[in-house]
Amino acid sequence: xxxxxxxxxxxxxxxxxxxxxxxxxxxxxxxxxxxxxxxxxxxxxxxxxxxxxxxxxxxxxxxxxxxxxxxxxxxxxxxxxxxxxxxxxxxxxxxxxxxxxxxxxxxxxxxxxxxxxxxxxxxxxxxxxxxxxxxxxxxxxxxxxxxxxxxxxxxxxxxxxxxxxxxxxxxxxxxxxxxxxxxxxxxxxxxxxxxxxxxxxxxxxxxxxxxxxxxxx
Amino acid sequence: xxxxxxxxxxxxxxxxxxxxxxxxxxxxxxxxxxxxxxxxxxxxxxxxxxxxxxxxxxxxxxxxxxxxxxxxxxxxxxxxxxxxxxxxxxxxxxxxxxxxxxxxxxxxxxxxxxxxxxxxxxxxxxxxxxxxxxxxxxxxxxxxxxxxxxxxxxxxxxxxxxxxxxxxxxxxxxxxxxxxxxxxxxxxxxxxxxxxxxxxxxxxxxxxxxxxxxxxxxxxxxxxxxxxxxxxxxxxxxxxxxxxxxxxxx
Numbered sequence: 319x320x321x322x323x324x325x326x327x328x329x330x331x332x333x334x335x336x337x338x339x340x341x342x343x344x345x346x347x348x349x350x351x352x353x354x355x356x357x358x359x360x361x362x363x364x365x366x367x368x369x370x371x372x373x374x375x376x377x378x379x380x381x382x383x384x385x386x387x388x389x390x391x392x393x394x395x396x397x398x399x400x401x402x403x404x405x406x407x408x409x410x411x412x413x414x415x416x417x418x419x420x421x422x423x424x425x426x427x428x429x430x431x432x433x434x435x436x437x438x439x440x441x442x443x444x445x446x447x448x449x450x451x452x453x454x455x456x457x458x459x460x461x462x463x464x465x466x467x468x469x470x471x472x473x474x475x476x477x478x479x480x481x482x483x484x485x486x487x488x489x490x491x492x493x494x495x496x497x498x499x500x501x502x503x504x505x506x507x508x509x510x511x512x513x514x515x516x517x518x519x520x521x522x523x524x525x526x527x528x529x530x531x532x533x534x535x
Numbered sequence: 536x537x538x539x540x541x542x543x544x545x546x547x548x549x550x551x552x553x554x555x556x557x558x559x560x561x562x563x564x565x566x567x568x569x570x571x572x573x574x575x576x577x578x579x580x581x582x583x584x585x586x587x588x589x590x591x592x593x594x595x596x597x598x599x600x601x602x603x604x605x606x607x608x609x610x611x612x613x614x615x616x617x618x619x620x621x622x623x624x625x626x627x628x629x630x631x632x633x634x635x636x637x638x639x640x641x642x643x644x645x646x647x648x649x650x651x652x653x654x655x656x657x658x659x660x661x662x663x664x665x666x667x668x669x670x671x672x673x674x675x676x677x678x679x680x681x682x683x684x685x686x687x688x689x690x691x692x693x694x695x696x697x698x699x700x701x702x703x704x705x706x707x708x709x710x711x712x713x714x715x716x717x718x719x720x721x722x723x724x725x726x727x728x729x730x731x732x733x734x735x736x737x738x739x740x741x742x743x744x745x746x747x748x749x750x751x752x753x754x755x756x757x758x759x760x761x762x763x764x765x766x767x768x769x770x771x772x773x774x775x776x777x778x779x780x781x782x783x784x785x
Binding site: 434436437439440441442443444445446447450454455458459462532534535 | 586587588616619620622623624626628630631632633634643644647648676678679692693696
């Protein structure tokens with residue numbers, strides 16, 4: 319028991335990095351995903367093309383590869399590489415944001431598809447502009463439909479933060495591994511597992527409450 | 536009597552398929568017109584083109600003296616909005632906004648358009664909900680309403696913008712038979728108040744009782760029109776007779 323308390327301090331320190339990364343990525347990638355959804359649906363063809371290519375590349379390659387690319391690949395690019403040396407946490411955040419942005423874009427696109435065209439027609443006949451319709455009619459319904467998938471993706475993100483281990487940014491898993499190697503015991507892995515479970519539990523409860531709040535019944 | 540709607544030689548085609556073939560009619564102020572005819576005869580397309588929910592390929596539409604379609608082309612976007620704002624529409628599938636309460640459905644558009652104070656808007660939504668018999672449902676979400684109640688909310692929502700003309704696109708076709716009565720009663724009341732309206736419907740008894748005039752459409756054309764008694768009791772065209780005899784057997 320004493321041992322658990324003793325290692326919990328540094329491990330919670332590591333968990334702070336995990337939570338920080340999680341918050342940065344969620345707060346940036348959800349709006350990014352929404353923007354990309356709108357781009358993908360745009361009548362301006364080059365915009366739609368850029369959005370689709372971006373989604374294809376980010377979804378079609380491993381997240382780990384993307385992280386390695388941003389942390390260690392970018393500085394190797396001839397000429398401009400020297401300007402692309404970033405703090406590894408920043409580089410990794412960027413990788414996560416771009417990756418999750420693509421997934422959120424697809425989730426929101428699915429949400430948009432689920433909205434009956436009668437909703438657009440009713441809004442139009444009531445004299446709402448396209449922008450008013452998007453804001454007041456489409457968005458709320460799209461987020462409601464997308465909510466379970468967003469919850470799922472958020473929980474994946476908590477676990478994916480462990481990939482920081484591969485680019486040597488100290489976080490929860492990193493601290494656990496260090497303790498395991500140092501103290502010849504499996505306990506730190508168990509403690510790390512419990513901390514991850516606590517984080518995903520908070521998220522699960524949060525999204526359950528959101529789903530209930532936006533039931534529209 | 537002044538013309539609310541004048542449609543001349545309206546045409547719409549997809550490739551070789553002619554959905555509307557030179558459709559022409561006038562609607563006078565205060566007139567209630569029922570449009571009947573077989574499925575796929577172009578009734579709904581004709582109605583929807585009046586509020587730019589369909590593109591057309593020929594002819595003209597004039598709403599209250601203002602051209603909406605000339606030579607098969609809609610006027611510019613801003614004018615479309617201005618001209619069609621005098622028309623309300625009620626859909627077969629209600630198209631209520633599921634994320635808003637009944638009151639929210641009624642008040643969304645007037646609040647966005649900002650033509651009057653919030654106080655006036657809430658007062659009118661209360662009055663209109665009473666009028667359609669749903670005052671106690673103001674804070675309920677559409678998911679909790681029956682089909683008939685949903686359609687009455689949709690009618691109240693259309694009335695919120697004080698339209699001069701109301702268009703009904705098969706307002707009772709998605710309802711269980713025992714729920715059509717409550718919706719038809721509301722439409723009948725509006726007709727008695729001299730609301731100008733076009734009702735695309737399969738309810739022959741309703742068309743006969745409520746309409747001032749009945750238009751029969753078949754295969755993209757208006758083949759016959761007249762008073763209810765002319766159409767139902769003395770149809771001149773064979774196609775009208777065949778259609779009515781089929782309908783009466785249902």
